[in-house]
Amino acid sequence: MDRDEDDFVFYGTPIEREEEIISRKKKAVAEASGNLRTLVPWKQEVRDEEGRRRFHGAFSGGFSAGYYNTVGSKEGWTPQSFVSSRKNRAEVKQQNILNFLDEDEKEELEGQSLGTSLQFDTFGFTAAELARKQAEKEQQKRPSAIPGPVPDELVLPSTDSIGVKLLLKMGWRHGRSIRDSHTNKSYDARREARKAFLAFSSSDAKKQTADPESVPGELESYIDLPASDDVQSSESTPVYVLYPKQDLHGLGFDPYKHAPEFREKKRSRLSDNKGIGYRSALSMDNNLFGFKSGKVAPGFGIGALEELDAEDEDVYASGYDFEETYVEDIDEPSRSIMEDKQKSVRKEPGVLSGFRLALNSDYQHERFDPPVVPKDFVPHHKFPGPLETGYKLGDPGPPEVPPPEDNNLKLLIDGVATLVARCGKLFEDLSREKNQSNPLFSFLVGGNGHDYYARKLWEEQQKRGDHTKQKLDVKLSPHMQKMTAESRGQILGERPLERSAKDSSSSATSADAIQLQYNLSDTFTKPALHGEMLEAAKPFKEDPAKQQRFERFLKEKYQGGLRSTESGGASHMSEAARARERMDFEAAAEAIQKGKWSKDSKLSTSQFMEYLSSGGMQFTSGGLAQAKDTQTENSITKEVHLKRKEYQWRPSPILCKRFDLIDPYMGKPPPAPRMKSKMETLIFTSDSGKDTKAEEIVIAKGVSFPVAQSDAQGLSKDVADKESEVEVEAENVERPVDLYKAIFSDDSDDEEDTSIHNEVGHPEKKGEAANTTLNRLIAGDFLESLGKELGLEVPPELSSSMNKVGNSVPPKGTATVNSVDSDILRVDNVPSSNHEILHSQEIARDGPRGNIEPVNGNSARSNSKYTETGSFGNQFDKIILEKATQEDRKAKTPSRRHRNLSSSPSSEDERSKKRSGRHRHRHSDSDSDSSSDHRDRHRSRSKGRRKGSSREKSSSSSRKHSKHHKHRSRDSPEKERSETKRDKHKRRG
């Protein structure tokens, strides 16, 4: 009845009751079975267990096919498309059966899987699993710092295994060995088992020694071990299985007992397909039954052809108790015992029967060789004292040797010997060290001519030494050379040599005290040098007072320590003179030092002396020239380091692609790299840059009270101040816009601007322009000559070429560049001159207002030029003084000076002020010069569009210039120089 009613529900979704569903199920089943039997296949309908029609056929229109009960999308099963891009690499997905199962199927599967319940968690695995799952679930709920599944190590089972629980109930506690609770009953059995196991393992070990005969003895030792071990160890120790059983033989059975050579074969074969029967010792930690789970071999037991041994009995008696054994750490003790055993065997004079001595024993290896005494070792202590003589005075000295054939070598040896005798052994050591690679000096280290050198040295020392000392016959006792001075003295009945005796032997008298002092305090190179210098270097012989000062200077220089405050008779000197003298001293000292080292390679001391004396002459004659040389040298070396700056730069992705590179900024949001670098220049200005900036701001505000200015900039700054007072307000107003500009506009625009403005005037008033250029030329030459006098490197060619071009351009005015240098591509002036032409033409159109101001600007600029040269001249003296102060500073200061003095910033400032002033005045005309310029440019060149637009927002360029300054002061002075130079030329041109 119910069934019938169900059949008549056509519309809507009937509310299904429990019993209805059940009944429908039944019906569906019945129908299915019936249908299958009665209907033709294409009329059969597939229904699910709840009786709903769920036909899977895509062919018959796909009645919600593949959606409701097959795959998770309405579109059905879409084949997986392989998509892999550079950004998203295709992952290799590991599929498992769960990917293809529905929810209910999964549930089913879950129900089918077997697992121990928590209650019967034998090994704690289930607990661990559970804990892990729990943790995963938790982690899915709340994101943690560590993404991904929780590592197993972090989630440990919270419960003990059932075995542990049982043991605990039986009274076992953690950290104790299980066997404690047992008594002697099982002890014996265990002992047996252990024996067996050890026998097994020892036979393995035996194979290592490849000495089958030694087994019994070793075994004895093994057997002794565990008994004592049992007694002493009541605490459980980590299980350590030395030789896990890997074969299928019975426990303790060793098929290779008498044929150990086969064992290795077997082993190697096993290791090839290892992994099947192999169980790691680790896995057995928890699993007491680990061994039992191993396969039981059919061939268990003893081979038919094997003999029965005494050990075999043990094996069989205890083999099955194996699971009880806690295998103790048998490795270390057994080894040591084995060694003991071997030792004891060795000690016996007669070898035991069945034993034989090893051919090579690693026992008696020479571990404690006496240190190798170097051949040239002289067994007495060397004092780092002055004029330390290698051979004592009583020494008979080395045998006489004919001098080497090479005359040069002979000379060299003579010279060095003399020097060594005079300056001490230290000198020899030093020169030996220094000339290690020099074949000429091989005699120092025992090469060619060493004997002769030794002899010569000895002779020299004898000569220099106290001649009252007794001289022994040279040929008397060659063996005596090996004796020490002390022993020899004892033999001869002499008093042992004392320090004072040695001192008396040394020749230098006055220098001694100093040298001793030096030896105490200073590094050992210096004393020799100084001593030598005291003897040899008197570069200022003509002027004893000066020489005295020089010596003091040397002392200070090399000794270090406290400087003597009084200037030693030089107090009457002016500061400048003193500084200059100090420079001389420095140079002299340097040259002496140089001479000293170069002398090592020179042939004889006499030459060295000559060199020194000539050098001394040089110093007295022209200290300043010398100083200048070093200065230029410094400037050159300074130039070696170019200014290197790094910016961020963003290559476009397509460029990277074309270069077959990976875009470094891939996936990152696109910041404007240009802006970034500009921001950097804004923010990270160097200190000097900040200073100038600050000053500029002060100037810009027209504050005319004396600012704390550097002495160098003072003069020109003041001029700039005065001139800038006029146009104050305009700049204050325009600053915010300029910040924008500072970020987005180009530096180069500014330069161009200046050039443009400069050029503009020329065609109009050629006469004046010519005058100003002439003036500027003169000023420029003066600057150049100044620079040269200061020893600066002034690139003269460049300037002259610039001058040339600059001169040639203005008179021709509107002529194109191409006509000027008709044939060739002219490099440097092309940019500016091109602009110039463009704009000069346009200016002509612009009418009268553009004409006059630029000229004003020019004249003002030339004025400033004069002031700047004036200030330059004033500074000149200072520079000279400055130069004399310090060596390294010297190289830098003038250039920096030069930068400052040339007042390029200030004069430029002026210019910018001027111009901004012009703008200001011209504001009545509702448009500024620059903006009109740029609109013109807009017209003429597409480039102008970008820059012009940014420019039109701000009508003044002064602020830009200040920014430009910043940029500049960030650079090192050199670029500064060149830039100012170029600027100058542009102005001139």
Added chain:
Amino acid sequence: MSVADLPKTEANVLRGHEGTVLAARFNSDGNYCLSAGKDRTIRLWNPHRGIHIKTYKSHGREVRDVHVTSDNSKLCSCGGDRQIFYWDVATGKVIRKFRGHEGEVNAVKFNEYSSVVVSAGFDQSLRAWDCRSHSNEPIQIIDTFTDSVMSVCLTKTEIIGGSVDGTVRTFDMRIGREVSDDLGQPVNCISMSNDGNCILASCLDSTLRLIDRSSGELLQQYKGHTCKSYKLDCCITNTDAHVTGGSEDGFIFFWDLVDASVATKFRAHSSVVTSVSYHPKDNCMISSSVDGTIKVWKS
């Protein structure tokens, strides 16, 4: 390589350009050379036999630089008409013109795969053009220079430009960095050493400067020639033993790379030597001059 091996003897004179020859370049294997001149043409030569092979005409103004791909199939050239021309070598037809520079284009180079042309322009920018797409827009504009960019060099990963603002800037695509080495003097030509570790920069103060690329250190300066107002090329010989460059007085100079001494110099042309190019393998060199000739030099 000793001084005697330097190419000092004149092997061939290539005549054909009407007016100044602004650039002369060997192709990558050194069998051919290209020249570009004021007569708005590019010419292909066999310098070893002294034969003029082909003339490429399309430029509207003087051609300032030319470069050929490593497979010799394509050319790129640039010049006063502010365009970069991308040529097919065999047919002599222009495949593409890249417009976008706002001023004359001073130098062009292909990259390693000949897929990108990088040009250096008077408009203070370096621009990279894609040869593979049909777009005429540059794929990269580098405009950090503050003055006309005179020369460009490419490595596998870097773009190096030398500019009149005195800087040699290296743009590293791998790390996205720009390294600017300020030489303090206008740079009108840069050239890489064959080992790629150094940059030789010709400055307008009549000095060639050798810079270590990794450290930015100035390794050496080579003086003696005159280079004050022209774009004069310089290069390092194929063995990296010598540095060579032209002079405005018509001389060609060879310097020892290490000690900067003038190894040899000789009068090559009657007028300014605008360009030199060294054979990639042999001791052979070509030079071009304002006098309209290209000369082939062999040892």
